[in-house]
Amino acid sequence: MKKIERSGLFMKENLHLFQCPVCKQNFTDVVGTSVVCVENHQFDLSKKGTLHLLLKGGQNEYDKKMLSSRKKLAETGFFQPMLDVVKKQLEGRNITALLDVGCGEGSHLHYLQNQGVSGTKIGFDISKDAIQLAASHYFDDAFWCVADLAHSPFAGEQFDAILNILSPSHYEEFGRLLKKGGVVVKVVPDADYLIELRQKLFMLEEEKQSYENEPVIKRFEQAYPNYLHEHVRYEVSLTAEVYRWLLEMTPLTWGADEGKRLELLAEPLPSITVAMSVLVGIK
Ligand SMILES: C[S@@+](CC[C@H](N)C(=O)[O-])C[C@H]1O[C@@H](n2cnc3c(N)ncnc32)[C@H](O)[C@@H]1O
Numbered sequence: 460m461k462k463i464e465r466s467g468l469f470m471k472e473n474l475h476l477f478q479c480p481v482c483k484q485n486f487t488d489v490v491g492t493s494v495v496c497v498e499n500h501q502f503d504l505s506k507k508g509t510l511h512l513l514l515k516g517g518q519n520e521y522d523k524k525m526l527s528s529r530k531k532l533a534e535t536g537f538f539q540p541m542l543d544v545v546k547k548q549l550e551g552r553n554i555t556a557l558l559d560v561g562c563g564e565g566s567h568l569h570y571l572q573n574q575g576v577s578g579t580k581i582g583f584d585i586s587k588d589a590i591q592l593a594a595s596h597y598f599d600d601a602f603w604c605v606a607d608l609a610h611s612p613f614a615g616e617q618f619d620a621i622l623n624i625l626s627p628s629h630y631e632e633f634g635r636l637l638k639k640g641g642v643v644v645k646v647v648p649d650a651d652y653l654i655e656l657r658q659k660l661f662m663l664e665e666e667k668q669s670y671e672n673e674p675v676i677k678r679f680e681q682a683y684p685n686y687l688h689e690h691v692r693y694e695v696s697l698t699a700e701v702y703r704w705l706l707e708m709t710p711l712t713w714g715a716d717e718g719k720r721l722e723l724l725a726e727p728l729p730s731i732t733v734a735m736s737v738l739v740g741i742k
């Protein structure tokens with residue numbers, strides 16, 4: 460069966476997880492390869508089996524090269540110790556539906572699916588390129604859609620778990636989407652995430668050498684006062700190739716001019732620190 464047909468079947472079985480991003484009412488039917496709502500707004504599945512639920516163009520700075528470098532870096536296991544903590548936080552919960560907010564190119568859901576995390580998985584991102592990449596490589600691991608967290612096309616109180624890994628949050632929306640007792644797992648960088656690279660990049664701007672995550676954690680605490688906080692910290696050895704993927708995938712280097720970029724590439728780092736906070740809140 461073609462991907463578009465398989466996605467049509469998925470939508471038929473899972474219409475209850477979605478809502479129309481235009482009128483915010485239920486989707487009622489899948490007609491051919493289009494999803495239709497109460498007010499007859501219509502959204503077409505793509506050949507790759509993805510669903511585009513954005514109301515206006517949502518491309519951002521994450522271009523194809525950056526996304527594919529992020530995917531290659533993820534395939535080396537770069538994020539795995541962090542994902543193992545995420546997995547541990549999901550274990551033992553009865554998860555029938557899980558939503559990955561700002562899923563990027565999909566490697567995290569792919570890993571968690573392979574690790575046996577249960578439930579129907581949906582990954583969404585505002586970047587069409589990211590979702591195309593996810594659907595090309597990890598089609599069987601989740602249902603992939605292009606959508607904006609600010610106009611989220613998902614139904615209320617249907618999700619047991621929300622993943623929010625290095626991506627933007629919207630706590631009011633998370634509250635609407637989660638079932639009572641559902642869990643949000645948010646991952647944010649700690650102060651010395653990629654510190655060796657920051658030091659090279661911001662040699663003369665000491666204040667930029669560490670990442671200030673306190674305001675983000677404070678906002679999480681306001682939303683989930685009894686939250687759980689776990690730090691993950693590890694060193695990753697880098698080959699010159701993996702170092703290049705790291706440079707290409709991180710938003711850190713976006714502001715760097717060509718000269719700085721070449722300078723960074725010429726002196727590969729032998730290893731890098733990954734330090735993150737995993738925040739867990741229950742509705
Ligand atoms: C640093 S990337 C992280 C991606 C992925 N979670 C990961 O850890 O590899 C942040 C992601 O958030 C997405 N994003 C930003 N604003 C968004 C929004 N309003 N709705 C959905 N996704 C958004 C970006 O397109 C990008 O893919």
Ligand SMILES: [Zn+2]
Pocket residue numbers: 479480481482483484496497498499500
């Ligand atoms: Zn509608």
